[in-house]
Amino acid sequence: MEGVQYFFICCLLLFSESFADDELNTRRFPENFKFGVATASYQVEGGWNASDKSPNIWDYALHKNPDLVVNRDNGDVACDSYHKYKEDVALLKDLGVDFYRFSLSWSRILPNGIDDKISVDGVNYYKNLIAELRNNNIEPLITIYHWDLPQILQDAGGWTNDNIVDWFVAYANVCFKEFGNDNKNWLVFNEPKQTCQMGYGTAEHAPFINSSGVGEYICAHNLLKAYAKTWHLYNAVYRNVQGGRVGITIDSSWFEPATESREDIEAAERGLHFTFGLYANPILNRDYPAVMKSLIAKRSSEEGLEKSRLPAFTEEEIEYISGSYDFLGVNTYTSNMAKAENNPDPSPGSHQDAEIATWQPDEWERTNSSWLKVTPWGARKLLNWIKNTYGNPEIIITENGLSDDDSTLEDDNRIRFYQSYLSNIHDAMELDGVNVTGYTAWSFMDNFEWTKGYSERFGIYHVDFSSPNRTRTKKKSATWYQNLIKTKCIVDECIH
Numbered sequence: 001m002e003g004v005q006y007f008f009i010c011c012l013l014l015f016s017e018s019f020a021d022d023e024l025n026t027r028r029f030p031e032n033f034k035f036g037v038a039t040a041s042y043q044v045e046g047g048w049n050a051s052d053k054s055p056n057i058w059d060y061a062l063h064k065n066p067d068l069v070v071n072r073d074n075g076d077v078a079c080d081s082y083h084k085y086k087e088d089v090a091l092l093k094d095l096g097v098d099f100y101r102f103s104l105s106w107s108r109i110l111p112n113g114i115d116d117k118i119s120v121d122g123v124n125y126y127k128n129l130i131a132e133l134r135n136n137n138i139e140p141l142i143t144i145y146h147w148d149l150p151q152i153l154q155d156a157g158g159w160t161n162d163n164i165v166d167w168f169v170a171y172a173n174v175c176f177k178e179f180g181n182d183n184k185n186w187l188v189f190n191e192p193k194q195t196c197q198m199g200y201g202t203a204e205h206a207p208f209i210n211s212s213g214v215g216e217y218i219c220a221h222n223l224l225k226a227y228a229k230t231w232h233l234y235n236a237v238y239r240n241v242q243g244g245r246v247g248i249t250i251d252s253s254w255f256e257p258a259t260e261s262r263e264d265i266e267a268a269e270r271g272l273h274f275t276f277g278l279y280a281n282p283i284l285n286r287d288y289p290a291v292m293k294s295l296i297a298k299r300s301s302e303e304g305l306e307k308s309r310l311p312a313f314t315e316e317e318i319e320y321i322s323g324s325y326d327f328l329g330v331n332t333y334t335s336n337m338a339k340a341e342n343n344p345d346p347s348p349g350s351h352q353d354a355e356i357a358t359w360q361p362d363e364w365e366r367t368n369s370s371w372l373k374v375t376p377w378g379a380r381k382l383l384n385w386i387k388n389t390y391g392n393p394e395i396i397i398t399e400n401g402l403s404d405d406d407s408t409l410e411d412d413n414r415i416r417f418y419q420s421y422l423s424n425i426h427d428a429m430e431l432d433g434v435n436v437t438g439y440t441a442w443s444f445m446d447n448f449e450w451t452k453g454y455s456e457r458f459g460i461y462h463v464d465f466s467s468p469n470r471t472r473t474k475k476k477s478a479t480w481y482q483n484l485i486k487t488k489c490i491v492d493e494c495i496h
């Protein structure tokens, strides 16, 4: 009983802590701190079969089975940024962003997946977008892969086929060669956890493969090798001439221990290692997190398997992957409570393998998304954990934002969300010494929110998906963000 009471008091404290306006950080972000906004190819471009572009895994899955998405929406046209990029850049210019984060569509650039044929129109689309940005003094921040694998490569097994390491590096090489003179900051992957766990584990994202605890780890293994090989390619061939930097964007919820017991503290830590550490540890430290290796090995042997379901890196691979980054992208949205699971589910799966129970208390403010509860304090804690676990790498927040429905342009909730998260991020920098150098709002405009279609809106610009023109309209949050970029101040007036 006492434990339960303690838990509710904690939640109440955390809850009130998050929303007291008077606790917002009233100092300016540093002069050289950069602000931007983000999108991703499949979510905004449309032009799904423009010129010689071939279908990606989302085109293929949603054309075959439209019911996978709310209202049978898809990204065929999306925001039509393929045709409206000049209008987009004009809005970005007005907003005043330092940079624009967007992603490249692999099957638009290489319609065969492999580099035997490079699409002139595909390459030109991005060259034009980059030139338009540069002409308006906006830095591009390019994500090479944001979940839209060419279907032709999925037909050969996609991220579970070892050959994908070389397919991907060949694609990245084309990107560096074609765009690297004009783009200095590269994110090789966006949120690999979603690519692997949801794409090849729980079948919630394309290619909708159900292989929890097996396919998802093979995917992670290949993706990490592809990542390191891409970084080394840039390092060896392009860095001297192009002078850019290469990193990866990793996401995780914050996991808050339910009590101060050792078991729950360790459980929360396990949650972080199984989500963030799976990708971050090999790159920023060495090899997979020890706790993942031992727990998955133990569970695999209990399942009667001879080998762990988590593939092993060779010593050489561990060495090669370790340290292969110039900066780290972090996507932060929400938190979970965590406690040790006393009756672990024996079935394979990265969630089950972690042997923790997680939940989001009803008291946490909801959004219209099923997974996103407003926990700004979690962003600060996550940043501190990354600093302490990986030796304070340079971090760019590459995504953070709130979804709502389509009902208002007066999105005060979103402004409050940004203020509270930015306040915590600023505290993490000033008070805790976390090395954050930039912040990216997700998203520039309403767009295709994966299986939620257009029912969940993250944009600071509204998009009218019923008009052929896909009219963009500024929301109140965009005006607020514009002022933030100008003043570097999240409240009406900063005192320092």
Ligand code: NOJ
Pocket (backbone or CB within 6 Å): 040, 043, 190, 191, 331, 399, 442, 449, 450, 458
């Ligand atoms: C993370 C993903 O990178 C992005 O594609 C998605 O739309 C947002 N989170 C919101 O769910």
